[in-house]
Amino acid sequence: MYEWPYGDPAKAPARGPLHVGGKLDFSTLLSAYRHGVFPWYSEDEPVKWFCPSPRFVLLPDELRVTDSLRKTMRKKGWKVTLDQDFEGVMRHCAAVPRQGQFGTWITEDMIAAYVELHRKGYAHSVEVFWQGELVGGLYGVSIGRIFHGESMFHTRSDASKVGFVSLVERLKASGYVLIDCQMPTPHLASLGAGGVRRSDFLKVLAMERDQAPAAEAWVSPLSSSDP
DSSP, X not given: OOOOOSOOGGGSOSSSOSEEXXXXXXXXXXXXXXXXXXXXXXXXXOOEEEOOSSEEEEOGGGOOOOHHHHHHHTSTTEEEEESSSHHHHHHHHHHSOOTTOOSOSOOHHHXXXXXXXXXXXXXXXXEEEETTEEEEEEEEEEETTEEEEEEEEESSTTHHHHHHHHHHHHHHHTTOOEEEEESOOHHHHTTTOEEEOXXXXXXXXXXXXXXXXXXXXXXXXXXXXXX
């Protein structure tokens, strides 16, 4: 059950795809994440499956929160929720422009596939509100005690960081051992993420993918500083 059909993830190119093609459906996606593989492709391309090396990850104990970010998080007006608008968060991630990025890799087929993962309890979203307005968020896939982050967005400064830090603190309290950030970004590096050998990542994944986190891990809200 949930066997990965498209090659050995441990032998994938460091930066290139492990496989090109295949279905983007519930069973294939779930199998992919259970074996450390994720899809990443553009609208007019076939599905490309990756398992990069090194793997960019965050250990919950190594989360770095600056004094200025903690001060921002204490301001009245923030509310962080879980799984209240999964598809909406995905669509915001697809639509909000990013420096140096043209177009989006979050296609309609991908949205439909991840919404199905969400409906079946594997994919989750974080919504960040400032004074009642959605200003940031992120989504990803939970496999055992590992959370695989996919994408985040913000329309207000620090909103995605507020959501990410709130999530990591909840996941740590719920027994999660690792947040898979997949590919390196300065944004996540500033929060404590770093690269590990792919072989080490795959060993941890194999040990943790069938371990259950605490039942309250995905109970909303995450936090609120409303008056």
